[in-house]
Amino acid sequence: MRTFLIVLFILLFTALVVGLYLQMSLTDEKTGNLLIGGSLVIGFFVWMPLFLYHRSKKRNMKDYLLTKENLDKMRKKGQEKF
Numbered sequence: 001m002r003t004f005l006i007v008l009f010i011l012l013f014t015a016l017v018v019g020l021y022l023q024m025s026l027t028d029e030k031t032g033n034l035l036i037g038g039s040l041v042i043g044f045f046v047w048m049p050l051f052l053y054h055r056s057k058k059r060n061m062k063d064y065l066l067t068k069e070n071l072d073k074m075r076k077k078g079q080e081k082f
Contacts, residue, residue, distance in 0.1 A: 015039040
């Protein structure tokens with residue numbers, strides 16, 4: 001999964017750079033806009049969700065929620081400082 005994400009990121013970045021080059025060279029502005037738009041759409045709707053899933057796969061989401069136990073832990077840590 002990690003290798004797939006890296007390869008996809010490199011491909012998206014390359015498509016973005018090529019699209020910007022084509023747009024700036026004024027020879028094929030329509031294709032440049034298509035490459036820029038396509039790479040951004042795929043980046044936001046394919047790469048980003050896969051990346052977020054990959055990063056949070058092995059984490060316990062209960063540690064990040066404000067439950068009564070976590071609030072009590074935070075209060076104890078705050079009182080220990082004073």
